[in-house]
Amino acid sequence: MEFEKRKKATLGRMSSSEPDKSPKGDIDTPLIPLLQTLNSHPSYFTTSSCSGLSLATSCGFRESGITNMNKKRVIVAIRCSIRLEVPLGNTHEMMVSKEYLNYLVGIANQKMEANRKRTDFFHDALLKHEFLAQPEISTESDDYEFLNLNQDLGDKKSSMITNELEDIQLTSEIKDDKSNGVPEPILSIKPMVITGESVEKLHLWGHSTCTLEATKNPKSMLVFGGFGGIGRHERRKDSWLLDSVTGELQLVDFLSTPSARLGHTASLVGELMFVIGGRADPGNVLRDVWILNTTNNKWKQVQCTGTEFPHSHRHASAVIGSNLYVFGGIHNGRISSGMYKLDTRNMEWEEVIPLGQKPSPRHSHTLVAFGSQLFMFGGYDGVKPLGDFYSFDIHSCTWKKEKMVGSMPYARFSHMMFVYKNYIGVMGGCPIKQHYQELSIYKVGSGVWKRIKLNSVGEDLFVRSTTSVVGDDLVIVGGGASCYAFGTRFSEPMKLNLLSLVSLAEPILETNNQSNTLAENRSNLDFDFNLEDIYGKKMVPLLWVLRVDKKHAKPTKDILKKYGWLDAERKVYTQENGVHVCFPITKELEALYQNKKLDSSDAIDEVNNLNLQEIFEDVSSARVLDLLAALGATTHADHVVKVRKVSSSPLKVMKEAVASLLNHHNLPTTLLEQLPTRWERLGDIVVLPVTSFKDSVWDSLGKELWLTAADSLGASRVARQGRVSPTGTRDSGLEILTGVNGWVNHRENGVLYSFDATKCMFSWGNLSEKCRMGQLDCKEEVIVDLFAGIGYFTLPFLVKANAKLVYACEWNPYAIEALRHNLEANCVADRCVVLEGDNRLTAPKGIANRVILGLLPSSEGSWATAVRALRSKGGMMHVHGNVKDSEEDSWTELVSKSFKEISRSEGYNWEVSVEHTERVKWYAPHVRHLVVDIKCKQIES
16 A cells, blocks of 8 residues: 555656656656556556566666665666767867767767667567556546646657657658648738736646637637646636737636636636536546636536536537537546536536447547537547547437548647638647648538648647637637756747638638549549549640659759750649659650650669760750650659749739729729838838828728738738827827737847837837947946837847846836836846836936937937936946937037036036947938937046
């Protein structure tokens, strides 16, 4: 009994969010299946890789042996030395060549590979000796939360046993069907700008999110529970209201709430949100039902009647009418295929006894409702990820395994699934796509899947994330995993507009509906599929390609270019995972070549003796054709036709698009003369000049004009610049013409600025000055920024110049909101004090090494404040101003003289001098934005 308790306690600590106490601090991914095998045995447990001494020695672990033996325990270490220590140089220089360093890396990789093979051999030997009693989750202990969390990075259990999934798990790049050269459609996914609370509050996984579409907050989502948060990562019980339009995040405070948990589900029935089950800790899996009334914001735990619902987590749920369906999960410690229905009118549970093709037990799967059907995809069965797709008819109570054709989603778990119009989407999960994210789309009733690549700005980890469809937007909240040596990784909130989804998915779906034969045999498609079989009639190819092995691509391309046989209007592409390269060719070459073939022995001699310089000499076309044949080149009909894009200027594209719009509305094309010839980009917003489209005739086109401009300029949002208000707060006059709001993310010089462009002014022309300030060495300096704004200079001082402390003075509430957000986003909030109000009243005195006066056209009203902020020994001041180019010298002299007089009036005996004058930009004709660096130094008496 003592052993069982110790085993449970030890493995429970493994599931903790705290790292283990070993020097490395965590467990290597490849060892996880081996550990799971060892820990499943009732007489053993391990936190690394130990047990089975004689078996281990025979498998190559030469240094294995007993390290401890007493009444309580016997410890056997399984180990093998693979140390490699080679001096490479000293602190000043490298003593070996790059080639030798690469040679050493190769040796190290060989040693690591040998150790991996020993580990695999040991694992297989354990299994062959029937070490593993039961490959299921223990009913006595919840030991595997740690393992499950880390499996989300790619569980390799089945690959180590069968080698069937090894490529998927090791590379995280799924090796399945390719597009056969067809250009992949791409959707853009973008991070949300979170305001109100820190975005780290949404650094969660295993949480739940409900769209409050039927409530008083139809554009908002309620996020509950999960693991993560600010500070020490732990299970949470917070409820967060996230506005999908503005990005505002606020904590909803309730008198009573469900306990902290993860792995639960939340489902909305009318105005009631139902939270079911989850896991409070490794020894406490829940079966409770909580209801949140979104009208009065009150939680209530309800006691349900009927069939007893099991203790469950990692299940999936969906709602049809007043019934809430739950399938699968880990029930009382076992992976389940059980299905339950909760009648929310009388709070009665019923176990569903289904007909048809019942799905296998699984957890970490997804379930959605569409009409009177439930659709389920994926999950994990304890051995491998699943890739099956089921439908359940609630009227006939029947499961059906759907036949899938097209570009099916790969097997996965801990993923997301959503419904948009008559489409079902699947994305994220494990195994992880290392280089990019993709969205798999299924049109209900078509039987066809389509994959769409997501163009993301970051390396997102969509594992145990949640999706919410709000209007035409898909909002993704949370997600992440424990990344071993790299610690815990969370994903940022993201948004994906689904409006273009239908147009991207529809063409391929229609084509596949016309011919299921083509889709069903997609994995066996040869390059020359039979057009007659597909369309039922003879098709004469109009365009051709020349296909060669990749190794012969270079000489082939040189030949085609030299003899003018390469069709420049089309693009080169690859086939069969890059094995072959297809060059678009002219009809002339196709007529000459006619799949010319050499005798096999001649072909070998030709390739072996091929002199690449020969193709640049004057040889006959017949000889060149022989060379192509020697390279194994063959002609094929071009069924892909990847047309090369002709680069056009954005202005030309916009003119053509707007001209078409004017013609459609019978408006004069002379209006095209009013189109702007320049614009600026701010994040994903294209900002047009203030004079753009001001003629009242443009107003008749309404939103259609702005959508056309946005599309032609490749922008998500379009705005028109306004006049900066002449008030002290210098509010922005920017007008959003198309798009949701004015919040943007703008990164320059390694600093992230986020702000509402309709409320706050932003100057692109100050970049050089911001860079100059960031290049200063301010490690030991206290700085006062008297006109901080959104952090124009405050942030470079903190992020780039490493200032010790910055006092940021600002009185514009919109700028202060953005400033606080930017300090958090750039992780420098702990070194900045924000002082709200008039700097003449709020600025600190006698503490600054450096003062910034960045107000235009003049900061003269705060010059005395700047002097008072400096230390008694003096310091540096950076004074901004707009100055006529003919008055630069006199203005600089005036600034120096004024600060000398102010310092004397404040009782300081300073030497005041101009150290540097920086010409930042032209502000207006003959008016420059200048910055003068004033140095104040105490005169020793």
